[in-house]
Amino acid sequence: MSNKSKKTIEIEFRSIFDRDKYDQLFNFLSNNAEDLGEDDKDVFFFIMPDKLIKVVNNISRKNAKFVLKLNRIGNGSDFEETEIPLDPEYINDAVKILESINFTDNIMHSFQKRHNYLYKNVELALKYSDVWGYHLELEIVVDNKNKKDSAEKTIREIADELDVRLMSNKELAEFVKNAEEKNRKENIK
Numbered sequence: 001m002s003n004k005s006k007k008t009i010e011i012e013f014r015s016i017f018d019r020d021k022y023d024q025l026f027n028f029l030s031n032n033a034e035d036l037g038e039d040d041k042d043v044f045f046f047i048m049p050d051k052l053i054k055v056v057n058n059i060s061r062k063n064a065k066f067v068l069k070l071n072r073i074g075n076g077s078d079f080e081e082t083e084i085p086l087d088p089e090y091i092n093d094a095v096k097i098l099e100s101i102n103f104t105d106n107i108m109h110s111f112q113k114r115h116n117y118l119y120k121n122v123e124l125a126l127k128y129s130d131v132w133g134y135h136l137e138l139e140i141v142v143d144n145k146n147k148k149d150s151a152e153k154t155i156r157e158i159a160d161e162l163d164v165r166l167m168s169n170k171e172l173a174e175f176v177k178n179a180e181e182k183n184r185k186e187n188i189k
Helices: 019-032 088-101 145-162 169-188
Strands: 006-017 034-038 041-047 052-058 063-069 078-086 107-119 122-129 133-142
Touching (some): 006 019, 006 145, 019 133, 052 088, 063 088, 078 088
Antiparallel strands (some): 006 078, 006 133, 041 052, 052 063, 107 122
């Protein structure tokens, strides 16, 4: 049996801003970065206390995947991920299976309007979603945690150059906590 899952460690940070900053970044990146294209995603998040599972329907690229993320936003910048490709035809079945297992009562569904760029070795996802609003994810993928400090330094330099403020772990944890509480209340209605 071959192992076809993809395991990586993502070093990532986020910044939230208004529409004007989004438009400014879109124009700057469109003119100065490698355009990796639209990357719109419809995502189901199955949230647990220390990790999460995502079922991702990548609408722009017509593919899908299961993702196990072994960390939560707000618990540091490193996220070990294991991805398993999924035929988009089976998205609803995958979601139904995970819902029926009942390992979490905290399930979020979010559409993300995304455009990806590569700028000075940092992958940038310029996004809008109902949960996060306008935001930017800055990421470098590494193959081991020994490269974390160097990746963080590079990301911080790019954030300074783009004039975006990276959210702290405390801010991220509070933001996620509030979003999850709002989601639970909406699901009870």
